Amino acid sequence: MDFKLTDGVNLHVIRTTQFKTNQILINFNTVQTKTNITARSLLADLIETSTHKYPTQTALARQISSLFGAYVGTNVARIGNMHALRVRASFVNDRYSMPGLTDQVIDLLHEMIFHPLIDNNTFDEPTFKLQLNNLQSSIKSLDDDKQFYAAMQLRDLYFADHSLLKIPSFGQLTDLPQISAESLVQTYNEMVNSDQVDIVVLGNVDVQLIVEQFRRFEFKPRQEIKQELFYHQKLNKEPRETSEKQALNQAKLNLAYQLPIYYQEPDYSATMVMNGILGGSPLSKLFVNVREKASLAYYASSQHIAFNGMFSIQTGIQSSNKVRVQHLIQEQVDAVRTGDFTDELMQEVKDGIINQYETGLDVSSNVIEQTLLDKITRTHTESSALIERIKKVTKVDVIRVASQLEFQAAYFLNGDLN
């Protein structure tokens, strides 16, 4: 059920008795800019640290803990050209905890969103400094996860010069010095007053009470976002290739292709099936031929991001096998393009996608995420229709989609401890 709270602020309630927990997701969407990504990432950290009523981290943590072990927190994400700041809560249903728990959680979300620790137009300085340091450290530490590091390097290589998508959704170190406790108040005001807001509530709840509770939130009317949601970029004339050496036991070879097919477009289902055949499942060509048969890799997989048109392949290999692996990957891509795969494989991949989709309906956080995507992309598809679309994908569809793959970038992280 959908309710408009004011212009640009919508509430969606899904009443179900399937779960013993309730979920609330409040999504603030805005067009990403060169300066707002890192600032919003830091803002998300400050919002979950303290508020006026709960001015220390411990005071807020104790309040959350008193709510029967509720999870209440924030995170940031990216959907195409949009940057999303999310406030999320997950907590035990009143029936299995105590009467009034849902109301108390919503009160706390209100406090966090409307009463952050801002006085005289500045965030509390010690809290700000500490969270700034923490964000800096955590961004630095991400480089220690080599699989993640290689994926980030590939993105940087793939996206066009000056593309905002080079900036990770959690921000970048070089932006941090430009952010102050005062400037972040500006970021906060924009978020709370101008962002497009979607609230999704799921659980065994009283719908009327939920609507009344959220009507109390002091959201002002705001304009709907007009900018195109999906990200597009021109093809690079020549593929970009780089390599780097680090003291590692396992090398990483990651490849990027452009595949300009977007979420819920006519070929979207065929793209999911194509990905499943090429590298998106344990039955896939990459998994079977690179990992299982040739024993060349511990992992070899592919993924497609349906909001920015990037298709990538990642492998963990021995440095000395790089040329062989790259060749073998190319063979798998060519095989899919020419329809060199069995009907059985395609059927199994389809069944696997449908199985994954249906099992996703049993995970409440997944259901609210899907609902949110539907609202943001203004698409809504019944489960049965989605499953039908997957079933209808033909070999010709898969070949058509695969033939649109354009090789764009290769990143090689060379390990020399072998």
Next chain:
Amino acid sequence: MDEQFYQHLNETIYSKKMNNGLLVQVLPKVGFHKTYAILTVDFGSIDRTFMPVGKDELVTVPDGVAHFLEHKMFEKEDHDAFDLFGQLGADSNAFTSFTQTSYLLSATGHIHENLDVLLDFVQEPYFSASTVEKEKGIIGQEIKMYDDDPNWRLYFGLLGNLYPKDPMHIDIAGTEESIAQISPADLYATYGTFYQPSNMNLFIVGNVDPVQTVDWIEQNQATKRFAAPTSPQVQFELNDSEGNDVIPFRTLEMDISRPKVMVGLRGLDQIESGMDGLQYRLTVELLLDILFDDTSDNYLRLYNNEILDDSFSYNFEMQRGFHFAYFSSDTNQPERFSDEIISILESATQQIETATSQFENIKRAMLGRMIGLLDSPEAIANHYSGKLFGGANLMDEITALAAIKIDDLYQIVPEFVQSQGISVYQIVPRRD
């Protein structure tokens, strides 16, 4: 078939022991699309010295055999179990820990056929010299990948301090050298000894009819012949049960951006298995929450002094034959971190007194988190620890947790927290 209804949690569990000794438990979930099943063998990486079934002398197999066996179970002479699950639209996987090996499946349809595939591939071994050789390449890559993961190195570095001469300090997958020695004969010997139905249990959660499901399994088992059950004889004795072998401190250099530190506390007390063991585990978990969770004064003080940050985590692990707690963070002040954690542990009794007012809140939060797990078929099934906790399931755990009093925390401190069991492992950025 036994049936137990937990009224306050609105869940019912059904269980039946098959004639061959396999324990089957079913928890139906109304409204769910998925069915999750996990078949667990009471056998893990530390069970390397044992009496092979039908023999009268102990053998020691190379490190990593349990995990190797898990990988190799999927591959048969003329097919791969992955493909069979694929044809039935199911997801399947497996994992090995120190003391157990589990095979699992998740599916929305063809549940009967999927359960047959699960039981059949785990109960019909096929190992050949050539498939064993090939697997060494794949597992070798897996070991290498973990070697580059600083958090993994930190964890096993600490285990190397806590249990320097016990098998827990060795990677569950073994080492490149140890897996090179694995032969089909090793796999058959371990398989025959540990993969007996009486040493296994099957836990099913989801959209199923319990009576029908148990019938299916009985039919499947009736088609197979098993040797008379024997109880696997494993030799597992700690090198030094008093912990005189604990290495207090080691450090490692790696290419990382900030130092990482982990403080470990090895339990030197002997714990009964069964419900007492479960009670012990829950009490220690509450103790750690009261000392260190983000509602504690300790956490705020260390956080504000930048001795720890959001990467801070702690955990208590209790498995067959050993138990320990660990505390870790990325920090620019690794020495201060370990000093502070150790001093909080050593003054645990006073710490509980200071935080008494927090006890009910912390216990309620833990109860809430556990009730939340009832929404996850995986969590319900994976929580089952068999004999270790006397066959207790997640609902039993929730009931046991609700009964714990603050006095239990006071009692457990002198048993669990002993200075002899404390150790520190650091990973610091490599100097150029």
